[in-house]
Structure formats: structure tokens, C-alpha cells
Amino acid sequence: MTVTPRTDEVLHDTANDFRNLxxxxxxxxNNLxxxxxxxxxxxxxxxVQDANQNLNQLRDYAVQNPLRALAYAALGGVVLGLYLRR
Incomplete structure (x- = not known):
């Protein structure tokens, strides 16, 4: 099979187009x-910033209201225990 010069040129150009594409x-x-x-x-x-801010607020609340924080923690433990029991 003989390839004409024009066909060879078109094939070469097409290969370059695909390479460039x-x-x-x-x-x-890469940009995406x-x-x-x-x-x-x-x-x-x-x-991370929001979580740290919320954690600091929770710590401050627990320090300012230790009994209430303990009651909330106990209530949360009871609810979680009942949920996990099912």
C-alpha cells in the first residue's frame, strides 16, 4: 500500500491535532x-476554625456552668444508651 504525499500530510496533521488535543x-x-x-x-x-471556635465555646460554658454541663452530659449519655440498645 502506497501512501500519497497528501495523505501522509493529512495523517501527520491529524496526529498532531490529536496530540495537541x-x-x-x-x-x-490539571487546572481543575x-x-x-x-x-x-x-x-x-x-x-477546622469553626470546630475549634465551637469547642472553645463549649469549654467556656462547661467552666461557667459545671452542674448544668454535667446534667446535659448525663442526659446525652442516657439518650445515646437507649438508642444504641435498640
Whole structure:
């Protein structure tokens, strides 16, 4: 089978187009990955900050109201025990 120069050129151009498309897709996927990583890191930091803030508020409440905090903890233990028993 003999390939004409024009056919060879078209095949070569098509191969280059696919190679360039593959490179562009790879770059787009890398950009999406980096953007997703940045967003996830930001959300993670926000969740950690909120959790720490809530934990500090809970500690302050327990220090200021030790008997009430103990009663809430006991009530929570009873409810959890009843739930896990089923």
C-alpha cells in the first residue's frame, strides 16, 4: 500500500491535532485538580476554625456552668444508651 504525499500530510496533521488535543485536555484536568484542591483546602480550614471556635465555646460554658454541663452530659449519655440498645 502506497501512501500519497497528501495523505501522509493529512495523517501527520491529524496526529498532531490529536496530540495537541490530548495536551490541552491534560492541562485542563490539571487546572481543575488544582482548583478543586484549593477549594477543598479552604473549606477544610473553615471547618477546622469553626470546630475549634465551637469547642472553645463549649469549654467556656462547661467552666461557667459545671452542674448544668454535667446534667446535659448525663442526659446525652442516657439518650445515646437507649438508642444504641435498640
Amino acid at each position: 490530548g495536551t490541552a485536555v491534560k492541562q485542563d484536568l 485538580r488544582d482548583e478543586a484542591r484549593t477549594r477543598i483546602d479552604g473549606c477544610t480550614q473553615k471547618v
